[in-house]
Amino acid sequence: MLELKAINAGYGNVQVLRNLSLTAKPGQVTCVMGRNGAGKTTMLRTIMGQVQAQAGSITLNNTPLHGLPAHEVPRHGIGYVPQGRRLFGELTVAQNIEIGLMTRHKTAKTRDYVLSLFPRLRERLAQRSSTLSGGEQQMLAIARALCLEPAVLLLDEPTEGLQPSMITLIRETLLTLKATGVATILVEQRVDAVLSMANQIAFVSNGTVAETLENTNLTPATPQFQTYVGI
Known part of the structure; x- marks a missing residue:
C-alpha cells in the first residue's frame, strides 16, 4: 500500500502541495481529478522523488520513500508514466x-x-x-x-489525445493489472474513463485532497465533478 501523509512540496519558494494525504491500495485504481494547476502532476513527481517533499511522509508497505534520490524510487517498485x-x-x-x-x-x-x-x-x-x-x-x-x-503504477493523463480504441485498450490493461494486485494512481480528466475503472476518486484542489469518494453509484452528474473539475 502506498501512503502519502501530510505532504508539502513545491518549486523553490512556490508551494504547490499543502498537507496532501492519499492512500493507494493493492488491486485498486485510485483516480485523481482536479482543475489544471491543482497539484496533481506535482504529487506524482513528489512520489517519484523528482520534487522533494518539504514535510510529511511517503511510504510503500511501511518503507519510507520520501528523501530517496529519484533514481532509487523505481527500484522499490514504483512505475511512472508521465504526461x-x-x-x-x-x-x-x-x-x-x-x-x-x-x-x-x-x-x-x-x-x-x-x-x-x-x-x-x-x-x-x-x-x-x-x-x-x-x-x-x-x-x-x-x-x-x-x-x-511494479507494486504501484502512476499514470498522468494516459488517454490524452488518443482515439477511442486506444483508450479502451488502456482501460482493459489497467483492469488486468488491478486483478493482479497492482495499486494504480491515475491522474485523469475524462469522467467516462474514470467511472469505468476507478475504485475511488480523490479530488485535488489548491494542493490538497479536498474529498475522496468511493466509486459505487457515481455518475457524470455527481456534483463533485463540477465543483472540483469543472465538467
Whole structure:
C-alpha cells in the first residue's frame, strides 16, 4: 500500500502541495481529478522523488520513500508514466523495453508478459519509438513502466489525445493489472474513463485532497465533478 501523509512540496519558494494525504491500495485504481494547476502532476513527481517533499511522509508497505534520490524510487517498485510519455525517441521499441527491465533486473519472462498485454509492440520491436503513432507511444510508455513489475503504477493523463480504441485498450490493461494486485494512481480528466475503472476518486484542489469518494453509484452528474473539475 502506498501512503502519502501530510505532504508539502513545491518549486523553490512556490508551494504547490499543502498537507496532501492519499492512500493507494493493492488491486485498486485510485483516480485523481482536479482543475489544471491543482497539484496533481506535482504529487506524482513528489512520489517519484523528482520534487522533494518539504514535510510529511511517503511510504510503500511501511518503507519510507520520501528523501530517496529519484533514481532509487523505481527500484522499490514504483512505475511512472508521465504526461507526454518521455520515451527515448531515438531508441527502438525493444531498447526502451530493455531499459525498463534493467531497472529492477527483470528477465525475458517479464518482457514476454508485458508484450502479451500489448501485442502490437511485439510487431514493432525493431522500430524507432519516435516513429510510432501517439497511441503506440503510450502503449510503449506503459509497457516500459510495467517492466519493473511494479507494486504501484502512476499514470498522468494516459488517454490524452488518443482515439477511442486506444483508450479502451488502456482501460482493459489497467483492469488486468488491478486483478493482479497492482495499486494504480491515475491522474485523469475524462469522467467516462474514470467511472469505468476507478475504485475511488480523490479530488485535488489548491494542493490538497479536498474529498475522496468511493466509486459505487457515481455518475457524470455527481456534483463533485463540477465543483472540483469543472465538467
